[in-house]
Amino acid sequence: MSLDSTRAEGAPRIPRDVVSGSGLRAPHRVWHRLGRGLVGELILPDQNEYDTARRTADPRFDTATPCAVVRCAHEDDVVHAVDFARRWGIRAHVRAGGHCPLGSSTGPGLVIDLSPLSGTVVDGDTAWCAGGTLTGAFTEALDAHGRTVPTGRCASVGVAGHTLGGGTGPTGRGHGFTLDSLTGARVVLGDGHVVDCDADHHPDLFWALRGAGHAAYGVVTGLTFRTRPARPVTEFLLGWPADCRARVLAAWQTWGPHAPDELSTTATITAGAPDPALSPATVSGSWLGEPTGVEHLVDDLVAAVGQPPRVRTRATGARNTTPGSAIRADDVGARSLVLRRHEFFDRPLDATALDGITAAMDRGPRVGEHRRLTLEAMGGAYGRPAAESAAFPHREALFGALSEFRPAVGATAESRAAQEALHGVLRPLASGAAHPNHPEADRADWRQTYHGAHHARLEEIRVHYDPDGVFGFPLAQTARN
Numbered sequence: 390m391s392l393d394s395t396r397a398e399g400a401p402r403i404p405r406d407v408v409s410g411s412g413l414r415a416p417h418r419v420w421h422r423l424g425r426g427l428v429g430e431l432i433l434p435d436q437n438e439y440d441t442a443r444r445t446a447d448p449r450f451d452t453a454t455p456c457a458v459v460r461c462a463h464e465d466d467v468v469h470a471v472d473f474a475r476r477w478g479i480r481a482h483v484r485a486g487g488h489c490p491l492g493s494s495t496g497p498g499l500v501i502d503l504s505p506l507s508g509t510v511v512d513g514d515t516a517w518c519a520g521g522t523l524t525g526a527f528t529e530a531l532d533a534h535g536r537t538v539p540t541g542r543c544a545s546v547g548v549a550g551h552t553l554g555g556g557t558g559p560t561g562r563g564h565g566f567t568l569d570s571l572t573g574a575r576v577v578l579g580d581g582h583v584v585d586c587d588a589d590h591h592p593d594l595f596w597a598l599r600g601a602g603h604a605a606y607g608v609v610t611g612l613t614f615r616t617r618p619a620r621p622v623t624e625f626l627l628g629w630p631a632d633c634r635a636r637v638l639a640a641w642q643t644w645g646p647h648a649p650d651e652l653s654t655t656a657t658i659t660a661g662a663p664d665p666a667l668s669p670a671t672v673s674g675s676w677l678g679e680p681t682g683v684e685h686l687v688d689d690l691v692a693a694v695g696q697p698p699r700v701r702t703r704a705t706g707a708r709n710t711t712p713g714s715a716i717r718a719d720d721v722g723a724r725s726l727v728l729r730r731h732e733f734f735d736r737p738l739d740a741t742a743l744d745g746i747t748a749a750m751d752r753g754p755r756v757g758e759h760r761r762l763t764l765e766a767m768g769g770a771y772g773r774p775a776a777e778s779a780a781f782p783h784r785e786a787l788f789g790a791l792s793e794f795r796p797a798v799g800a801t802a803e804s805r806a807a808q809e810a811l812h813g814v815l816r817p818l819a820s821g822a823a824h825p826n827h828p829e830a831d832r833a834d835w836r837q838t839y840h841g842a843h844h845a846r847l848e849e850i851r852v853h854y855d856p857d858g859v860f861g862f863p864l865a866q867t868a869r870n
């Protein structure tokens with residue numbers, strides 16, 4: 390399993406501290422040599438574009454001052470940037486959509502920005518996309534060929550970032566996690582080698598990428614997916630008033646995770662500032678079948694809630710319109726701050742727990758603060774592959790719970806405390822696992838939470854493919870434990 394190393398023995402190493410903070414103190418000639426070798430751009434702190442180039446989609450990390458940003462327009466640029474980072478002992482921050490809630494796609498080191506490396510090729514039942522392609526562009530290209538791959542809805546999320554951590558979405562109970570459709574990947578390793586991996590080539594790397602691949606083993610420059618024919622999708626939304634929230638969650642949790650695979654649903658409750666797009670208690674779903682086929686299922690839910698919804702809408706797309714269409718790429722809340730936390734649950738919540746959750750949601754929101762808790766049904770095709778089939782270990786979950794708190798201006802600490810209080814109620818009832826696509830820096834045991842029983846094997850694979858530690862698990866570098 391050994392790989393040749395391209396590392397030049399005795400190559401000069403700039404100590405890490407010379408590139409920390411906002412200073413670029415490495416000799417200019419060294420950087421300019423890197424810049425001259427690129428098809429894309431090297432952006433240094435003294436350039437006008439730097440201030441834009443250094444920022445991610447998350448305003449919490451606006452204070453990060455990378456020593457440089459390489460905007461990669463060709464795979465060779467990635468190789469040059471990785472080589473440079475390794476030779477000079479600079480940490481690499483790999484970025485595509487820039488949504489990582491840990492801020493791992495920025496920092497004091499060298500940002501390897503893949504966003505110019507974008508494009509999708511659809512060929513029969515296979516689709517290939519470049520490592521910086523965003524979900525919106527990917528799904529548009531698939532739509533144009535009448536094909537689909539299950540992804541999330543947010544158009545500005547990177548396909549690689551979404552897939553490498555798992556990937557749930559509105560057709561997931563029918564088609565599985567996004568990672569389950571991945572059939573191969575091309576990776577620039579820490580030693581500068583480029584490898585293609587799939588079930589037969591570097592199968593250990595391919596296994597690890599699917600669930601624990603966020604920049605831990607290398608930079609993924611291309612992804613190959615098995616596609617399916619895009620079938621019409623019926624989307625529905627039901628809305629109830631605030632006093633139905635516990636009742637809606639109670640009815641949904643025994644319905645959504647056990648529905649036929651064709652039905653993927655979420656139940657959402659909100660508190661604080663009203664969300665004009667949502668009632669305080671909603672159930673939304675996507676149905677992969679004849680539009681009329683879902684009506685009796687929805688009626689079952691309404692009967693279980695015991696009160697008719699005040700909003701009930703249904704629309705059928707000509708094709709699989711689910712991913713990418715709902716949120717525009719330039720509309721990530723205009724980069725507004727959203728605090729996200731995630732838990733998986735293996736069993737339903739009882740009435741006392743549901744009352745505790747709604748009470749925690751309602752405790753003291755500030756004017757302008759918005760709070761949302763979304764339960765997403767698992768089961769179906771999410772749970773079918775064996776836990777060992779990919780690094781993603783949490784196949785048995787009944788549902789996931791994602792809280793999203795949008796703080797009032799100047800009151801982030803208060804929002805964070807309120808969210809922690811909510812999770813103080815949720816966590817003892819949860820399974821202890823969480824989705825690697827919603828990582829948090831302060832989980833007590835991130836290895837168990839995100840990688841479960843797979844962590845030891847992942848660590849062996851990481852050491853093998855990145856012996857110099859050019860990458861490393863983002864959580865290992867940001868977690869406080």
Ligand SMILES: Cc1cc2nc3c(=O)[nH]c(=O)nc-3n(C[C@H](O)[C@H](O)[C@H](O)COP(=O)(O)OP(=O)(O)OC[C@H]3O[C@@H](n4cnc5c(N)ncnc54)[C@H](O)[C@@H]3O)c2cc1C
Binds near residue numbers: 482494553
């Ligand atoms: C509005 C919104 C909605 C979301 N909805 C869902 C959802 O429905 N389901 C779900 O599963 N997730 C969802 N997510 C989470 C999202 O899938 C993850 O945060 C994802 O990792 C973001 O990828 P990115 O490229 O946008 O971010 P980045 O910050 O660029 O990357 C995220 C991580 O992946 C690494 N990375 C990125 N590209 C590569 C690459 N080519 N090679 C190697 N490493 C790479 C980065 O270094 C970083 O560690 C949502 C996020 C947001 C903001």
